[in-house]
Amino acid sequence: GQVLQHIGCPHAARERMAEIGYPVSLAGKNGQTVRLPLKGCSFCDVAVDKGFYGALDMETVVSQIHCLPELTDGRKIPFELINENPLPGLPRLLNEIKGRGIRPSQINLILRADWFVTGEKYLRQALGLAQNMGVYILLSSVGLESFDDGILRNLNKGLNVDANLSAVRLMRQLKEDFPKEWGYARADGAIHGFIHPTPWDTQVISANTQKTFGAYALPADILPAHSTPLIIHHASGLGDWIREVEKREKVRYKRYGSVIGWWQEGE
Numbered sequence: 409g410q411v412l413q414h415i416g417c418p419h420a421a422r423e424r425m426a427e428i429g430y431p432v433s434l435a436g437k438n439g440q441t442v443r444l445p446l447k448g449c450s451f452c453d454v455a456v457d458k459g460f461y462g463a464l465d466m467e468t469v470v471s472q473i474h475c476l477p478e479l480t481d482g483r484k485i486p487f488e489l490i491n492e493n494p495l496p497g498l499p500r501l502l503n504e505i506k507g508r509g510i511r512p513s514q515i516n517l518i519l520r521a522d523w524f525v526t527g528e529k530y531l532r533q534a535l536g537l538a539q540n541m542g543v544y545i546l547l548s549s550v551g552l553e554s555f556d557d558g559i560l561r562n563l564n565k566g567l568n569v570d571a572n573l574s575a576v577r578l579m580r581q582l583k584e585d586f587p588k589e590w591g592y593a594r595a596d597g598a599i600h601g602f603i604h605p606t607p608w609d610t611q612v613i614s615a616n617t618q619k620t621f622g623a624y625a626l627p628a629d630i631l632p633a634h635s636t637p638l639i640i641h642h643a644s645g646l647g648d649w650i651r652e653v654e655k656r657e658k659v660r661y662k663r664y665g666s667v668i669g670w671w672q673e674g675e
């Protein structure tokens with residue numbers, strides 16, 4: 409099930425100027441960039457709508473949970489809490505649910521790495537409550553996207569490799585502290601975002617990324633079974649970026665419906 413608590417993504421609520429590097433496949437153009445205003449992550453095709461941003465009140469959220477079907481043991485079916493930054497409000501939500509005698513089984517969260525780390529205090533409170541209520545909290549997806557600072561900048565993710573690695577450390581630490589109530593790993597059913605290939609991959613970046621994978625043992629529990637190739641939707645920030653590159657350099661990338669094929673020049 410899904411429970412809506414927050415509409416929109418705060419990262420996409422504010423427009424900022426970004427500088428996105430040229431695709432490395434354009435020979436002799438290394439180091440050139442396109443400067444453009446962006447709302448949220450450059451690849452996110454919903455960032456524009458997600459900029460609309462508002463919270464649903466506690467009553468509305470609790471009543472959605474109340475209406476979820478029950479499992480045979482009388483507990484509510486697992487649900488995803490739709491809120492890009494759910495941690496600050498999570499202890500209060502759990503207290504409300506508990507006070508009303510509603511018994512959830514599992515809550516799935518999708519979070520940004522930076523807000524996950526800054527929300528640690530609230531998450532620990534929530535996991536303490538979850539222990540008491542017999543609820544399992546699954547970090548079902550964190551959009552890590554890349555382990556290279558340059559690519560994260562081009563994706564306008566608003567965070568760096570250190571932030572991703574801090575998130576990985578905290579995920580693992582919480583598993584030690586709350587082994588029964590906390591899940592974050594691929595084996596727990598989590599699928600964290602990792603975008604590859606991208607138009608900015610070089611041999612140096614690939615070698616460094618592999619080193620990071622090894623140093624932090626990321627393939628063991630964090631990396632998804634398959635990476636997601638970068639998809640450029642016409643409506644995303646990268647859509648504006650690649651059309652500007654096309655205009656300036658008199659190249660044309662292939663169109664596949666609503667997707668621009670950055671990997672292939674020519675119609």
Ligand code: SF4
Nearest residue numbers: 417420448449452455
């Ligand atoms: S991908 Fe980026 S802009 Fe889109 S919802 Fe997630 S954090 Fe927000």
